[in-house]
Amino acid sequence: DTGVSQNPRHKITKRGQNVTFRCDPISEHNRLYWYRQTLGQGPEFLTYFQNEAQLEKSRLLSDRFSAERPKGSFSTLEIQRTEQGDSAMYLCASSLMDGPQETQYFGPGTRLLVL
């Protein structure tokens, strides 16, 4: 298994444009998480899926953000009408929920810069 992969690794865009990121989890992991990490901070939870169902969304996730996991495998995170404050590292993690607490495995992240 190659671990969690994310594409693209870097994205530069102009304010107001839409961007989409992709995450491919570890195969057979039923949970997939998105986090955002800004400079000097730890990652902050955005949302997560169990299979194809989106179970929770953070208040950090404004209406401009949408995430999908249509077939319970890969996931996409779209940001519409990007703002400079959206500049951050977007991290994806996956886990196999088979007990009271699972271990999340993280991908390398997508670094977004909004000009």
Place this chain on the structure above:
Amino acid sequence: AQSVTQPDIHITVSEGASLELRCNYSYGATPYLFWYVQSPGQGLQLLLKYFSGDTLVQGIKGFEAEFKRSQSSFNLRKPSVHWSDAAEYFCAVGLDDKIIFGKGTRLHILP
């Protein structure tokens, strides 16, 4: 509110010296605790985790951590650091199916 505090933003140690990174949490029940490491351009790698049982947890790369309920702490230790340990270290708490991270401690290694 539940939180994780890493009081040291930066720590510098000499190669071969011992290391202790501090972590305190605020959480009502027995927490699930993690330490992750992040190297430049890399994702977060799990060093170790505590769910229950023995309060001294062994991890990868020679790291260990000790859960102390009375002090609400989960400090990370290593007896002898290597230059390759230079990175950012995050303590985290598992809560309601998600992870709450501290702000991280950046470790610098002197040759």
